[in-house]
Amino acid sequence: MNGDVHVDLKTDSRYAGRLQYSCSNKICTLRITDLRESDSAEYKFRFITNQPGGRFTGSPGVTLSVRGLQVQVRRSSVSYWATLMCYSSCHLPDHSSYVWYKNGQKIQRETFSSYSGNFYYPDSYSCAVKGLEGFPSPSVCGHGHSCNRVTYTDRSICAVKGSSVNISCIYNSYDTDIRSKFWFSPERSLQWQNPSQPEDLSEDSQYAGRVQVLETERGRSTLRITDLRESDSAEYHFKFTAGSFEWRSSLPGTTLTVTDPDLQVQVIRSTDYTYNQAELLCHSSCRLPDHSSYIWFKNGQKIQTETSSSYSDYFDSADSYSCALKGLEGFPSPSVCVYGQTCNRVTYTDRSICAFKGSSVDISCTYNSYYTDIRSKFWFSPERSLQWQNPSQPEDLSEDSQYAGRVQVLETERGRSTLRITDLRESDSAEYHFKFTAGSFEWRSSLPGTTLTVTDPDLQVQVIRSTVYKNYTEAELLCHSSCRLPDRPSYVWFKNGQKMESVETSSYKDQFYPRDIISCALKGHEDFPSPSVCEFNRLFQRRYNTN
Structure with missing residues (x-):
């Protein structure tokens, strides 16, 4: 309320x-x-x-009661002997097995809800239900309250691309002489000099200039990442060393998901239908930056006066509304009808598409008109405005000489239009919009359309799994592209310049030696191979610390 x-x-x-x-x-x-x-x-x-x-x-x-696991310590009068009980006030699955952790590291032999032994002041303990290790109990001290432990403020955080995020933890060391403390991400382990030794995120080139570590109070560390990117989506952990002790937890850290704003417009209608009054709320499934400003669109055109997350007015059945975060207008919400479902609107299937030179692409949208007498409909590109006879009147792309013989407009079902461009060229990279006119109404949106990027395949070879032995590395490689590939493509792999005839999939498993050089290409596009990689020499050096 x-x-x-x-x-x-x-x-x-x-x-x-x-x-x-x-x-x-x-x-x-x-x-x-x-x-x-x-x-x-x-x-x-x-x-x-x-x-x-x-x-x-x-x-x-x-009434919902949410209870996590807890560890209860039952101390004995005999020295350091105690029994730990893993329990929940919620009903746990019958015959549950348990996982126990000491100083964040898994104790392999324990599977019961109780754990007895000698417990010393520096050590902390936690438990989880087997199969639900992502939801462990808070760590507790076997004796006293100053044991080694790290507790994360959030288990998971969702944040918007381009915004900032704070990832925090509370930590304590039994030993007062903390020698080092830093944040790291296990997902970056392939870039570490020694895979068994996590590296400070603030020294990672991927985060250069975007990371700060704040400690505004004793025992609390905050990792701040600015200008967030989708590649920042990962799990983040905190580590400290004190004396001879090193906290390196196999307990989960904080998982960050970086995504588009994922905005939605919610309609709160008035009970007085006579006047068609309502309130619109712009909200996101992800946490938005504090004090965000909003932009509202009516029938695709910007409403200049609105900057708050809500918009109240009298609404017509013909009109659609959308919202966006100010500064992130490229990620608007879908347009909604305030009354009924037949208002004027255009919704593009894809916000952006990447395609290869020489290939074909389908750019689609769904559209609806409140008025039944649609007089015209066509696709256009604002980038071609210099070629238009009247710059304020978009022109049909199918009549543009640059696209002659390469454009089709398909309408296989009512209210869905698809622009197909064949024999793609780099010059086709542009934003594409759909327009229709019905009665006196004309849809000409200031909302983004679909952005097409035409490029070479831009393939890369990535090591996704590896085990380093004395003389060779067993690894699984992935051939991937930053561009959307055709459905079910076939691949060509090259090892030391020789084509591997038996491998046509995007992944390739084999034994590799330090001097092996690997690349990949799309079948039929062998002229655009990935850069060659010699990752195995680096992995081998890291494993054995050789030059």
């Missing part, structure tokens, strides 16, 4: 990225993922009808 107003949980930032609704035959289900103890509450369902005063809430609701 916000005062006397019922608030849809989807718009509550505390549940961002963790909620799903599903309704069928008047049975509605709320799914909450990544549960937190703060989610413990009473939940109620509400629906609104088209009748005056037709708003209903069921009482009482459903």
Whole structure:
């Protein structure tokens, strides 16, 4: 509740990225993922009808209690002897097996809910249900309260590309002389000089100029990453060394997911249907930057005055609305109808497409007109505006000489249009839009269309698994591209310049020696191979610390 107003949980930032609704035959289900103890509450369902005063809430609701695992210490009067109990106030699966951790490292032999032994002041202990190791208990001290431990503030965080994020933990060392402390990501292990020794993220070139480590209070460390990229999606861990002790946890850290804003417009309709009054809310399944400003679009055209996440007005059945974060206008929400489902709107299937020179591409959209008499519809590219007879009037791409004989417009079903371009050239790299006119209405959107990038295959060879032995490396390699590949492509692999006839898939497993050189190409595009890699010499050097 916000005062006397019922608030849809989807718009509550505390549940961002963790909620799903599903309704069928008047049975509605709320799914909450990544549960937190703060989610413990009473939940109620509400629906609104088209009748005056037709708003209903069921009482009482459903009371949810969220409880994590806990370790209870039962100390003996005999020296350091104690028994640890792993328990939950929630019902656990029958015959559960347990995993125990000492100072963050797995104790291999323990599978019971209790663990007995001698426990000393520096050591911390945690437990998890086997198969659910991603949800361990907080670490507890076997004796006292100043043992070695690290506790992460968040198990998972979702953040928007281009924004900033703070990843925090609370740590404690039994030994006061902490020699080093830093954040690292296990996903970067292939780049470490020694795979068994994590490396400080602040010295990683991928994060250059984008990482700060803040310590505003004793025992609390915060990793701040700015200008977030999708490649920053990873699990992040904190490590410290004190005296001869080194904290290197096999417990989970904090998982960061970096994504588009994933905005949605929610319509809160007034009960007074006479005036078509409503409120629109712009929200995201991901945590948005604080104090975000918003841009609203009506029928694809920017509404200049709106900067807040909500927009109230009187709405016409013909009009559609969309929103975007200011500064991230390239990632708007889908357009929605405030009343009915037949408003004017265009929705592109893909925001961006990457394709190869010489290949073909399909660029599609779905469209709808409130008016039935569609007079014209066509695709155009704003980049070609200098060639238009009237710069304010887009021109049909199928009549553009640059695309002569290479363009088709397909409409295999009502309300769906596909622009097919064949024999692609780099000059075709552009943004493509769809336009229609119906009655006196003309859809000419300032919302983004589909951006096409035409390039060479841009293949890379990546080592995804490797085991280094004394004289050779067993590895699995992946041939991948930053560009979208044709469906079910065939590959060609080259080892020391020789074509490997038996391998036509994107992955390649083999034994490799330090001087081996590997590359890959798409079958039929052998003139555009990946750069050659000699990763095995580097892996071998790291394993044995040789020159």
